[in-house]
Structure formats: structure tokens, C-alpha cells
Amino acid sequence: MAAACEKLLQLSTKIVAVGRNYAAHAKELGNAVPKEPVLFLKPTSSYLPNGGTIQIPHNEGSLHHEVELAVVIAKKARDVPQSSAMHYVAGYALALDMTARDLQATAKSAGLPWTLAKGQDTFTPISSILPKNLVPNPDDLELWLKVDEEIRQKGSTKDMIFKIPFIISHISSVMTLFEGDVILTGTPPGVGPVKEGQTITAGITGLVDVQFNVEKRKKPSSS
Amino acid sequence: MAAACEKLLQLSTKIVAVGRNYAAHAKELGNAVPKEPVLFLKPTSSYLPNGGTIQIPHNEGSLHHEVELAVVIAKKARDVPQSSAMDYVAGYALALDMTARDLQATAKSAGLPWTLAKGQDTFTPISSILPKNLVPNPDDLELWLKVDEEIRQKGSTKDMIFKIPFIISHISSVMTLFEGDVILTGTPPGVGPVKEGQTITAGITGLVDVQFNVEKRKKPSSS
Numbered sequence: 001m002a003a004a005c006e007k008l009l010q011l012s013t014k015i016v017a018v019g020r021n022y023a024a025h026a027k028e029l030g031n032a033v034p035k036e037p038v039l040f041l042k043p044t045s046s047y048l049p050n051g052g053t054i055q056i057p058h059n060e061g062s063l064h065h066e067v068e069l070a071v072v073i074a075k076k077a078r079d080v081p082q083s084s085a086m087h088y089v090a091g092y093a094l095a096l097d098m099t100a101r102d103l104q105a106t107a108k109s110a111g112l113p114w115t116l117a118k119g120q121d122t123f124t125p126i127s128s129i130l131p132k133n134l135v136p137n138p139d140d141l142e143l144w145l146k147v148d149e150e151i152r153q154k155g156s157t158k159d160m161i162f163k164i165p166f167i168i169s170h171i172s173s174v175m176t177l178f179e180g181d182v183i184l185t186g187t188p189p190g191v192g193p194v195k196e197g198q199t200i201t202a203g204i205t206g207l208v209d210v211q212f213n214v215e216k217r218k219k220p221s222s223s
Numbered sequence: 224m225a226a227a228c229e230k231l232l233q234l235s236t237k238i239v240a241v242g243r244n245y246a247a248h249a250k251e252l253g254n255a256v257p258k259e260p261v262l263f264l265k266p267t268s269s270y271l272p273n274g275g276t277i278q279i280p281h282n283e284g285s286l287h288h289e290v291e292l293a294v295v296i297a298k299k300a301r302d303v304p305q306s307s308a309m310d311y312v313a314g315y316a317l318a319l320d321m322t323a324r325d326l327q328a329t330a331k332s333a334g335l336p337w338t339l340a341k342g343q344d345t346f347t348p349i350s351s352i353l354p355k356n357l358v359p360n361p362d363d364l365e366l367w368l369k370v371d372e373e374i375r376q377k378g379s380t381k382d383m384i385f386k387i388p389f390i391i392s393h394i395s396s397v398m399t400l401f402e403g404d405v406i407l408t409g410t411p412p413g414v415g416p417v418k419e420g421q422t423i424t425a426g427i428t429g430l431v432d433v434q435f436n437v438e439k440r441k442k443p444s445s446s
Contacts, residue, residue: 013236013266013267013268014237014266014267014268016266016338019335019336038335038336039336039338039339040336040338041264041266041336041338041342043236043237043239043264043398044236044237045236045237045398045399045400045401046398057397078344079443107334108334108335109334111330111331111332111334112242112261112331113242113261113262113263113264113336113337114336115239115262115263115264116262116397119264119397119398120397120398121301121397121398121399173443174280174339174342174343174344175266175268175269175342175343175344176268176344177268178268220302220396
């Protein structure tokens, strides 16, 4: 089952992220709590397996970390009712929705897409996948994140505004989900900058840990 | 070569679209002409092969058509210089960037992502892929679109603000492109609504034609 799980990420056709799914996180960024999930895409080119190096774009000073519970889809899902949504879950992972916060702020005030702020290479660090049977209650998981041993985020999936069955049902009513697709379910409060030379550790308490170094990309020599 | 091209779309890991790449189209929607390309993602679940049915979401009255030249990537591209960018092109296609315009307007004024407006199933109708050697000059192609035999859009890729080598170079500096990835290069003016029961025909003059019916999705019975 674990081996099958490892292959799932290679099958992944998309990453669908839910914004503002923790009330206290919406508040800390001065955002209203949404009536329905805020959805955005991150490309699969942004995946970074555990142990990898997060790359700050050469023209950015820092990136913001956002620790999230990731849900991995088991099979094709379209117009899935909430009552059977959990059947479509293959497993879970711990992921970071790395964000160039200033690019996001600029995009928001101009009404532009979030792609540049959210979708660059290494912007979706992710743990190995935990099979569903190892996670009996995804609604009561503690997520934590440290930068250089200093706790920055600590929250519980209890505080998710939209729960997993609703999220799967909602997303599948908008677009078909496929085996291996990953849903990022939002981040608790405590987001903040990380700079080159720092180390991020994070995890789901009792289940999985990850570690990533942070570097700055060099400006490519040719253009 | 044509058979290899057909397989490319199945390999596709993402669709990267360039917004506001024709000055007259930016103007018709009251948008400023950008200093650098506006990038957004459409999921591969939104592809609709030629002859398929475009589905208007059950709670929308219409969708807007946007006829575009699609560029299909041949091989992994990262930090590609403009001078060699064309080596990374496998071929071209005719695509429509179907858009729920009111959802996009709401998203823009709220500073939210464009995903709901751009990324639903069937929102990327696309022709078969033309191998690169059949398209000697991608900078001088006529794109056209009709709704029920009435011409709505007609433009030339001559009017693209950012040309293909720059686009490939720019996108690859932000995220790695892979074989089969598709870049939508923007739409000429004349975008407008299409309703259920109507038929869209479109093409690249002298190269490829497509046809799509338009229906309304029924609201799913279960929730």
C-alpha cells in the first residue's frame, strides 16, 4: 500500500489548493472569511519531495511558508456527493504552500491571477503519502512548522472551515479530479517569511515529519 | 510525426495561459496592456478534443469564447534563452480559452484567483496538434472564430504583444515546462458570449478547423 502511495504523486495531474480555510489565517492577512472555498491551482512542476531545497526566486527577498494537510485522490471523481466523498481519498500528506507574498499582494490589488505568487518551481514541498488507513481521523490532526527550530505555525485541522468531504464534493463539481491529484486544504495562522540559509521542519504530529533547506536561485546567466 | 503529436496531449502536465497578449483585446475589456505577461493556469481536466461539447456550468447563463494559438512543448524547458526557445516547440494547435466572464469579473474585483472562471471541465477545447514543420511562420497566422456561422473573432498572431520565444523563455524562468505542456498565447479582440444550443467553429486559416457544440450542464442531483 505504501509503495502504491509513492507512485500516486507521479500520477498527479494537478494540485488544487483551498485558500482561507482557517478563520484565524484569513483574519491575520486581513481577508474576509469566504462563503465558499477559494480555489487556486499550483502546477505539478512545483512539487518538491522531502529533503529538497526550496528556491526563493532571484528577485525576491523571502517566501512565506504555509503548512497544510494534503489530501490525495484515489480515483476519478466528478460530482461526488459529500456522503461518499471519503471513498475517493487514497491518503494524506504534509505539504507547504510556499508563497511569494508580495507578488500575491500585487496580483490581488490588480485583480490578476495568483500563478506567479504560488506556482514557481519548489513551491509545493510535500512529504511521502500516508495511506488512508493510517489516518483514521483527518479532522483532528495537529500541523506544525518551525523555521530554524523556532515554532511558527501550530494548528489543528479541527479548525478547517470547509471539511474534507465538502471540499472534495465542491471541487469535483467544478472540475474532474483524477487518481493522484492533490488537494491542499488550507493553512492555520502563523504564516511568515523564510529566508535563504534557513531550514524549515514541519509535520503532522505523530504521523510524519519533513525538512527542507531554503536557498536563493541565482539569476540565469542567459536570456 | 503526426502520431507522435497526438500522444503529446496525453503527456501534458499543465496548460499555461497568457492573458492580455493582444493590445486590442486588453482594451476591449478595459484592461491596461501589461509590462510582462499575465500568466494563469488551466487544469488538464479542462481539455476538450475537437468535436466535443462545451458545457456551460448549471448556474451560468453563458460562457465567453477566446480563440488562441496554442504552442505545444517538445521537451523539458527551464531557464530557456529566447535565442533557442523555438527548439523547445513540438507543434501548434488551435484552442479556445473558454471563460465564465462574470465569475472572472467577481474574482478580479475581490483579488481572488481566476481558477473558477477559467478552469472548469471543457473550458479548453483544442484541435489536433500540428507538427512544427507544418507551421513555418507562427507569427503570421490568421485565427478566426464563428458562433452559428457568424464571425465573432478574426485576428493575426502578428498582433501578439509578447512573441513566442519571449513567452517560452519567460514561463520557463518561472516554472519548468515539460513535453506535452501547452501554452495558450492570448486572444485577439471580439470575445463575447455563447449560449446553449449554439455551435462554435474556429480555426487557423489554411491549417486547421474545429467545431464544438455548446450545452448547459444539468445541476447534479446529489449533493
